[in-house]
Amino acid sequence: xxxxxxxxxxxxxxxxxxxxxxxxxxxxxxxxxxxxxxxxxxxxxxxxxxxxxxxxxxxxxxxxxxxxxxxxxxxxxxxxxxxxxxxxxxxxxxxxxxxxxxxxxxxxxxxxxxxxxxxxxxxxxxxxxxxxxxxxxxxxxxxxxxxxxxxxxxxxxxxxxxxxxxxxxxxxxxxxxxxxxxxxxxxxxxxxxxxxxxxxxxxxxxxxxxxxxxxxxxxxxxxxxxxxxxxxxxxxxxxxxxxxxxxxxxxxxxxxxxxxxxxxxxxxxxxxxxxxxxxxxxxxxxxxxxxxxxxxxxxxxxxxxxxxxxxxxxxxxxxxxxxxxxxxxxxxxxxxxxxxxxxxxxxxxxxxxxxxxxxxxxxxxxxxxxxxxxxxxxxxxxxxxxxxxxxxxxxxxxxxxxxxxxxxxxxxxxxxxxxxxxxxxxxxxxxxxxxxxxxxxxxxxxxxxxxxxxxxxxxxxxxxxxxxxxxxxxxxxxxxxxxxxxxxxxxxxxxxxxx
Numbered sequence: 001x002x003x004x005x006x007x008x009x010x011x012x013x014x015x016x017x018x019x020x021x022x023x024x025x026x027x028x029x030x031x032x033x034x035x036x037x038x039x040x041x042x043x044x045x046x047x048x049x050x051x052x053x054x055x056x057x058x059x060x061x062x063x064x065x066x067x068x069x070x071x072x073x074x075x076x077x078x079x080x081x082x083x084x085x086x087x088x089x090x091x092x093x094x095x096x097x098x099x100x101x102x103x104x105x106x107x108x109x110x111x112x113x114x115x116x117x118x119x120x121x122x123x124x125x126x127x128x129x130x131x132x133x134x135x136x137x138x139x140x141x142x143x144x145x146x147x148x149x150x151x152x153x154x155x156x157x158x159x160x161x162x163x164x165x166x167x168x169x170x171x172x173x174x175x176x177x178x179x180x181x182x183x184x185x186x187x188x189x190x191x192x193x194x195x196x197x198x199x200x201x202x203x204x205x206x207x208x209x210x211x212x213x214x215x216x217x218x219x220x221x222x223x224x225x226x227x228x229x230x231x232x233x234x235x236x237x238x239x240x241x242x243x244x245x246x247x248x249x250x251x252x253x254x255x256x257x258x259x260x261x262x263x264x265x266x267x268x269x270x271x272x273x274x275x276x277x278x279x280x281x282x283x284x285x286x287x288x289x290x291x292x293x294x295x296x297x298x299x300x301x302x303x304x305x306x307x308x309x310x311x312x313x314x315x316x317x318x319x320x321x322x323x324x325x326x327x328x329x330x331x332x333x334x335x336x337x338x339x340x341x342x343x344x345x346x347x348x349x350x351x352x353x354x355x356x357x358x359x360x361x362x363x364x365x366x367x368x369x370x371x372x373x374x375x376x377x378x379x380x381x382x383x384x385x386x387x388x389x390x391x392x393x394x395x396x397x398x399x400x401x402x403x404x405x406x407x408x409x410x411x412x413x414x415x416x417x418x419x420x421x422x423x424x425x426x427x428x429x430x431x432x433x434x435x436x437x438x439x440x441x442x443x444x445x446x447x448x449x450x451x452x453x454x455x456x457x458x459x460x461x462x463x464x465x466x467x468x469x470x471x472x473x474x475x476x477x478x479x480x481x482x483x484x485x486x487x488x489x490x491x492x493x494x495x496x497x498x499x
Contacts, residue, residue, distance in 0.1 A: 039247050044175060226307065375415060393470055
């Protein structure tokens with residue numbers, strides 16, 4: 001491998017003034033400028049929007065009281081966020097996007113099996129976000145829905161083009177804008193100044209309780225393919241426990257807060273639309289505050305759309321590179337993001353109100369596809385290989401991880417097939433066991449347990465010591481790369497050149 005001479009690593013900074021140059025390539029240690037302190041607010045804001053409030057409608061829509069819904073929310077969010085948070089430590093240790101790391105479990109080309117699920121999930125979330133915001137603002141202010149959708153796309157795409165540091169900066173700004181607004185609303189709710197009425201009679205059922213737990217748990221698990229994308233600029237010696245704790249606290253606290261708020265809006269105001277509910281509750285405090293609250297929440301959602309676009313770009317490049325070797329240049333990133341923007345905008349403009357249910361069902365399918373991957377990835381990282389990987393081998397089909405890794409692929413497929421009888425897809429399909437359970441969706445939990453257990457059993461014959469020589473060679477290569485790294489804007493290092 002040819003490595004140019006060393007120079008000022010400050011040029012690797014990717015803030016508002018510079019477009020990020022890294023994408024699916026390795027981030028050398030001398031470019032690691034992230035801080036653990038930023039992870040908590042970043043993921044706090046990721047859930048600090050009216051999309052999260054809508055999750056709080058699930059329990060009450062099935063007859064649960066505010067108290068029972070709140071308990072189910074705590075259980076579900078904490079459980080789901082735990083899996084998400086453990087992925088975050090991989091970014092700092094490996095300096096790679098999440099899906100590149102997954103080549104170790106599925107193979108250089110085998111990872112495409114999982115990439116299809118993540119790709120549709122990222123695009124699907126942006127379609128849903130775009131439709132919800134466009135229809136919501138049209139309903140509240142009468143603004144043109146098409147113009148809104150195009151504006152959202154432009155802003156989100158620009159954020160994703162500028163990249164990692166820009167997203168962290170914008171998320172931090174939105175955090176300080178949105179936090180006081182929700183504090184005011186919460187205070188008004190607690191003191192009886194947010195409107196509302198006495199709740200109607202509720203009836204506790206285990207079916208509704210477990211269904212709400214499932215909705216909350218699955219909500220944060222869908223962030224699993226994202227997290228290491230935004231922790232890979234942290235120093236490699238960062239304590240994994242500190243990263244996991246920061247992400248856990250950030251993502252869970254905002255989700256618990258707003259899901260319970262959503263349950264209050266559903267039980268006390270009969271809310272069925274998150275944005276409209278925020279608008280109405282805000283105006284009950286004083287006229288005009290509802291509009292401020294709605295726009296603040298939308299700013300957080302736009303930032304999250306940028307996050308979805310960025311990780312979607314990494315997913316596409318990882319998939320293309322598996323079959324056609326890429327130079328991960330800035331131009332490739334930008335072109336990919338522009339194409340993705342056209343795709344999700346085109347889909348969203350074709351969707352009306354009656355399409356939202358279908359979109360959510362599609363995202364549920366993607367959850368069934370992602371959960372087995374989460375199980376395989378975490379078992380491999382924490383129990384089988386214990387964080388030790390030959391990073392350079394992840395960039396070549398001829399490396400020690402091969403093109404197709406049978407253990408990961410088999411465990412993934414076994415887990416997914418096991419979830420089919422548990423599927424709950426409203427107006428599409430409900431599995432036979434799900435029917436017996438009263439329509440409660442525990443398919444994601446089945447996939448998690450079956451895939452994780454299957455992979456652990458298959459890896460009993462695997463000896464990590466056989467990879468030690470490759471790992472040692474990889475570490476030496478990365479050490480040289482760090483010492484001799486060129487300014488990112490001057491280099492166009494092919495991914496495969498690492499090997």
